Amino acid sequence: MMRAWILPMLLVLSGSAVAAGRLFNGSPGTATAILLAFLALAGVSSPLVFPRSIGAEEAQRRSALDGRPVVFWRPGCKYCIRLRIRLGRGARQLHWVDIWRDPAGAAAVRAANDGNETVPTVVVAGRPHTNPDPEWVRDQLSPSA
Structure with missing residues (x-):
């Protein structure tokens, strides 16, 4: 079961890291958009969609x-x-x-x-x-x- 969540977890972690970098660079709007995009990808690739x-x-x-x-x-x-x-x-x-x-x-x-x-x-x-x-x-x- 854990294997099914590896890709979604990696997407959430990656999105969080990229968004945090943008946030620290003073771009909260870009950080929010990036985080939402990664969360959407994680949701679509998770077992929850099925x-x-x-x-x-x-x-x-x-x-x-x-x-x-x-x-x-x-x-x-x-x-x-x-x-x-x-x-x-x-x-x-x-x-x-x-x-x-x-x-x-x-x-x-x-x-x-x-x-x-x-x-x-x-x-x-x-x-x-x-x-x-x-x-x-x-x-x-x-x-x-």
């Missing part, structure tokens, strides 16, 4: 019942962030599995991607799709989901 993750087995079980896709992701992945942001509210309809928290999820991604942990990997109707277009993923959501 819906609550569940285990791979539970996600696959739920997907079999309701037909909704399963998304395997990891914190800090720019393609996962792109998918999450472009899906908007629709992201909450998917089952999200953090492969850094769930070894079974990581194994499922490796099995689908020739041994690589390439994310996002979206499983729709039992078929994996690596880094699919967010519009395509949105189209896979049923209207009743």
Whole structure:
């Protein structure tokens, strides 16, 4: 779990250091803008942006019942962030599995991607799709989901 927070913590610490330097140079406005930018980057790269993750087995079980896709992701992945942001509210309809928290999820991604942990990997109707277009993923959501 700690690994998921390394990048956001580094961004906050770096932003704080750069902002402190600007503040001591007499530029409080610039310091504030820099700190806010780094905090925004830390927020986007943190696990907080994503819906609550569940285990791979539970996600696959739920997907079999309701037909909704399963998304395997990891914190800090720019393609996962792109998918999450472009899906908007629709992201909450998917089952999200953090492969850094769930070894079974990581194994499922490796099995689908020739041994690589390439994310996002979206499983729709039992078929994996690596880094699919967010519009395509949105189209896979049923209207009743």
